[in-house]
Amino acid sequence: MHKCDTLKGRIVEGDTSMLDDILRSIGIFLGYFLINPLLYIGLFAVYLFSGVRVKQERVSFHTRVYARIADITIPFASAILLGVYVSVLTITLGATITLPFVAVLAIIYILFAITAQVRLISPVYVLGATLLLYGLEPLLAGQALFTTLYNILGQIPIIVPALLLAIMMIAEGVLIRMNGSKYTSPRLARSKRGKWVGMHFAKRLWMVPIVLFIPEGVIPSLSFWPVFTIADMGLQPILVPFLIGFQQKVRGTLPETPIRSMGLRIVGLGILFALIAVGSYYVPVLAVVLGGLAIIAREWLYQSDKKRDAALPAYFSNQAKGCVVLGILPGSPVEKMNIAVGETIVKVNGKEVNNETSFYEALQLNSAFCKLDVLNHEGEVRFAQGALYDGEHHQLGVLLVKEDTNLQDSII
Structure with missing residues (x-):
């Protein structure tokens, strides 16, 4: 065989071996992500609350608004994107944990x-509780039940969970502002006066993959697996799914306004807590204070917003003129007409409407075509029109607040 051919064969063999090692390294990296208990805690939680959401939508409208899979797909892209940004920061900081520490977080998440x-399925509460456990060490460390726990926590400097809490709180605020108000779930309920009113529920569980480090040798590694050295200690990167939960009920205004405002306030708190976390490097007890303060502040934001919304008159209710759009069925004719939640339909096929009965009667004036006069959010009238076809679900696909005289459904 020619020497040149032999050399080419060795190069090809070497390239194949290198590619195999790289693929195996990626497999190990993703494999430890896929066996992480936090991932399955998140998936199970989504499975449960998506079932409750669909059931409650059927009670209100005799149909689901969004499929159960939407609770996975809607937050997916934003969670991955933010995970990339946060991972750049955690890699820069060299944030190091241990696998037993991840197990502790998983247990607190379950609780x-x-x-x-x-x-409550959120780093603010989980890492906040973890920091409080650090503070309770003088009281609990001597008890046999907590010996293992404090051996695990003792391997992680307290500044690490403190910084993670601040970073993930900022991430939570960004996600809420960016994604929290999308595809909120409409519902019907009785007001204090016994009238039907509409409201929107925002409920999300983002599974944000974050790159952190563990000491070298804890998991198998190959020659092409990246190993970093900080203070003479080798570190391997792993991918950890952090769960960020969010829920908010809105009845007094359009969902987007208070939800985006909530996200901005959480970001502001996260920045403040980041300063406290940095200070804990010099005064470790500040990290314990941060844990309690973060839980109290986040809970105060939730409760104060809930109280503020309850004090407002219902935004989605029957009016003397026009029908306020409470929700839109995906893929329906009204969605194709670009009708938005919160707009008011004042005329259907040229006939004025003010409740679902008059709406339905006007819709029957032309079973093949529909023309709507719509009052938009700025108070201006615009026109929308579209064809209707036999067999289309509920004909138009607009969700309205139902009347007391009609208890069957509230979908036109």
Whole structure:
């Protein structure tokens, strides 16, 4: 065989071996992500609350508004994108944990998930509770039940969970502002006066993949697996799914306004807490204070917003003139007409409407075509029109507040 051919063969063989090692390294990296208990805690929580959402939508409208899979797909892209940005920061900081520490976080996540409150499945509460555990060490470390726990926590400097809390709180605020008000779930309920009113529920669980470091040798590595050295210690990157839960009920205004405002306030708190976390490097007790302060502040934001919304008159209710759009069925004719939630339909096929009965009667004037006079959010009238076809679900696909005289459904 020619020497040149032999050399080419060795190069090809070497390239193949290198590619195999790289693929195996990627497989290990993703494999530890896929066996992480936090991922399955998140998926199970989404499975449960998506089922509750669909059931409640059927009670209100005799149909689901969004498929159950929407609770995975709607937050997916924003969670991945933000995970990339946060990972750049955690890599820069060299944030290092241990696998037993991840197990502790998983247990605390489970304890908060048992409450069935999605908003508590969040790093603010989980890492806040973890920091409080650090502060309780003088009281609990001597008890046999907590010996293992404090051996695990003792391997992680307290500034690490403190910084993670601040970073993930900022991330939570960004996600809420960017994605929290999209595809909120409409519902019907009785007001204090016994009238039907509409409201929107925002409920999200983002699974944000974050790159963190663990000491070298804890998991298998190959020659092409990246290993970083900080203070003479080798570190390997792993991918950890952090769960960020959010829920908010809105009845007094359009969903987007208070939800985006909530996101901005959380970002502001996160920046403040980041300063406290940095200060904990010099005064470690500040990290414990941060844990309690973060939980109290986040809970105060939730409760104050809930109280503020309850004090407002219902935005979605029957009016003397026009029908306020409470919701839109995906793929329906009214969605294709670009009708938005919160707009008011004042005329259908040239006939004035003010409730679902008059709406339906006007719709029957032309079973093949529909023309709408719509009052938009700026108070200006615009016109929308579209064809209707036999067999289309509920004909138009607009969700309205139902009347007391008609208890069957509230979908036109």
